[in-house]
Amino acid sequence: MTKKQEVIPSMIKNQRLVQERRQQIVEGAVRLFIEKGFHKTTTREIARECGLSIGTMYEYIQSKEDVLYLVCHYIHSLLLEKLHSISSHHLTAKEMLSSSLAQYFQIMDELRPYVVLIYQETKSLPREQMKLVLAREEEITLFFEKMLVQGIEDGSFQIPVSSVRLTAHNIVVLGQMWAFRYWALRKMYTLEEYTEKQVSLLMIEILNKG
Amino acid sequence: MTKKQEVIPSMIKNQRLVQERRQQIVEGAVRLFIEKGFHKTTTREIARECGLSIGTMYEYIQSKEDVLYLVCHYIHSLLLEKLHSISSHHLTAKEMLSSSLAQYFQIMDELRPYVVLIYQETKSLPREQMKLVLAREEEITLFFEKMLVQGIEDGSFQIPVSSVRLTAHNIVVLGQMWAFRYWALRKMYTLEEYTEKQVSLLMIEILNKG
DNA sequence: CAAAAATGAACGAACGCTCGGTCAATGGAA
DNA sequence: TTCCATTGACCGAGCGTTCGTTCATTTTTG
Numbered sequence: 287m288t289k290k291q292e293v294i295p296s297m298i299k300n301q302r303l304v305q306e307r308r309q310q311i312v313e314g315a316v317r318l319f320i321e322k323g324f325h326k327t328t329t330r331e332i333a334r335e336c337g338l339s340i341g342t343m344y345e346y347i348q349s350k351e352d353v354l355y356l357v358c359h360y361i362h363s364l365l366l367e368k369l370h371s372i373s374s375h376h377l378t379a380k381e382m383l384s385s386s387l388a389q390y391f392q393i394m395d396e397l398r399p400y401v402v403l404i405y406q407e408t409k410s411l412p413r414e415q416m417k418l419v420l421a422r423e424e425e426i427t428l429f430f431e432k433m434l435v436q437g438i439e440d441g442s443f444q445i446p447v448s449s450v451r452l453t454a455h456n457i458v459v460l461g462q463m464w465a466f467r468y469w470a471l472r473k474m475y476t477l478e479e480y481t482e483k484q485v486s487l488l489m490i491e492i493l494n495k496g
Numbered sequence: 497m498t499k500k501q502e503v504i505p506s507m508i509k510n511q512r513l514v515q516e517r518r519q520q521i522v523e524g525a526v527r528l529f530i531e532k533g534f535h536k537t538t539t540r541e542i543a544r545e546c547g548l549s550i551g552t553m554y555e556y557i558q559s560k561e562d563v564l565y566l567v568c569h570y571i572h573s574l575l576l577e578k579l580h581s582i583s584s585h586h587l588t589a590k591e592m593l594s595s596s597l598a599q600y601f602q603i604m605d606e607l608r609p610y611v612v613l614i615y616q617e618t619k620s621l622p623r624e625q626m627k628l629v630l631a632r633e634e635e636i637t638l639f640f641e642k643m644l645v646q647g648i649e650d651g652s653f654q655i656p657v658s659s660v661r662l663t664a665h666n667i668v669v670l671g672q673m674w675a676f677r678y679w680a681l682r683k684m685y686t687l688e689e690y691t692e693k694q695v696s697l698l699m700i701e702i703l704n705k706g
Numbered sequence: 707c708a709a710a711a712a713t714g715a716a717c718g719a720a721c722g723c724t725c726g727g728t729c730a731a732t733g734g735a736a
Numbered sequence: 737t738t739c740c741a742t743t744g745a746c747c748g749a750g751c752g753t754t755c756g757t758t759c760a761t762t763t764t765t766g
Contacts, residue, residue, distance in 0.1 A: 325535035
């Protein structure tokens with residue numbers, strides 16, 4: 287698993303403490319960012335929320351944007367962790383995929399505010415940190431890509447290889463869509479209805495040639 | 497067409513002037529917002545960019561957020577205008593739909609930075625103005641919904657009525673995806689390749705039952 | 707000239723970040 | 737054991753700056 291948060295230097299020597307306090311900072315910050323967005327949250331508020339003084343907080347980061355990076359990293363960790371713990375000891379590749387999709391949609395529902403946050407605030411990161419975050423976003427696509435390739439290799443799926451990556455992107459986006467278009471979709475479907483319809487559409491896409 | 501921008505009061509009496517100057521403001525602001533985002537753009541920069549003094553600009557708006565609302569409104573106008581001018585004097589409903597989809601994807605490509613801007617900054621609007629913007633976003637979905645319903649009524653499409661709205665959302669999102677995941681998709685496909693693949697997938701979704 | 711529009715200096719609040727300093731814990735010398 | 741020098745985490749008042757916004761004044765218009 288990726289662990290690039292050491293990119294950010296700290297004034298504090300004790301590494302265990304750095305880990306601990308940064309966790310505090312992230313957990314406080316993520317609440318505030320979800321509630322009022324990155325730019326409308328002040329450093330003082332973050333410090334208060336995570337129980338540190340403003341001075342202490344700055345011993346563990348270099349800038350406010352570092353906090354945003356830590357938050358994005360944290361969200362992707364949550365997401366990738368949940369994704370990789372998707373249970374997949376089913377029989378057929380087809381069953382495995384459709385079950386994975388349903389579980390993925392469930393995760394998107396649980397992490398709805400986090401997904402929206404990533405979508406809206408990644409662009410506020412400095413170039414270099416933004417690249418790191420987008421790279422982790424690609425890991426999600428890769429997860430489904432691998433699953434599709436496996437199904438193609440054992441003959442279960444019929445998608446042409448040239449469409450695998452796009453199909454993976456489609457899966458990822460249709461899941462995230464439940465988060466970032468929730469304001470409209472909630473009026474029409476429950477998560478279960480949404481999942482059922484989208485999964486069956488995706489299965490057609492995957493089984494019916496591409 | 498919707499024309500709710502009169503929601504924002506102005507100090508200036510001459511309505512023609514209000515229209516004109518607000519157009520100036522929007523065109524300057526949209527450039528800056530795309531380049532550096534709403535929060536990192538200052539009111540002074542907007543005023544300079546659109547050729548007004550800061551004082552004059554404030555005669556035509558009440559707050560910086562008003563500018564964001566005007567910008568969102570402007571982008572949706574552009575978008576809806578282009579959408580409704582999609583040529584549709586084809587023969588079959590099927591041909592009409594696939595051609596419309598291709599033209600829609602083309603529009604998403606042209607307006608790529610605008611689409612991303614709307615996605616990322618709508619949340620910075622005050623509640624009331626946000627609702628107005630989201631309502632206009634739904635108009636886009638409605639456009640495709642109507643087209644689908646028409647195809648169902650004349651027997652060309654087989655989607656169940658309960659899936660029409662979702663399919664419309666899927667169309668809209670797969671188009672917007674070309675904008676907000678361009679950083680990844682550009683590495684794999686040209687617009688033409690992307691269009692061809694997504695349109696054929698959507699046509700399967702629409703013709704093959706749902 | 708009266709009314710409307712344009713101006714930009716000025717304002718006060720709030721921002722991100724710093725830095726001189728406190729203090730409990732540690733450990734070597736006496 | 738006592739003493740004191742050293743360390744490193746913690747603190748928050750305050751710095752310099754910048755922000756969105758206002759309004760007394762000037763300029764333009766009809």
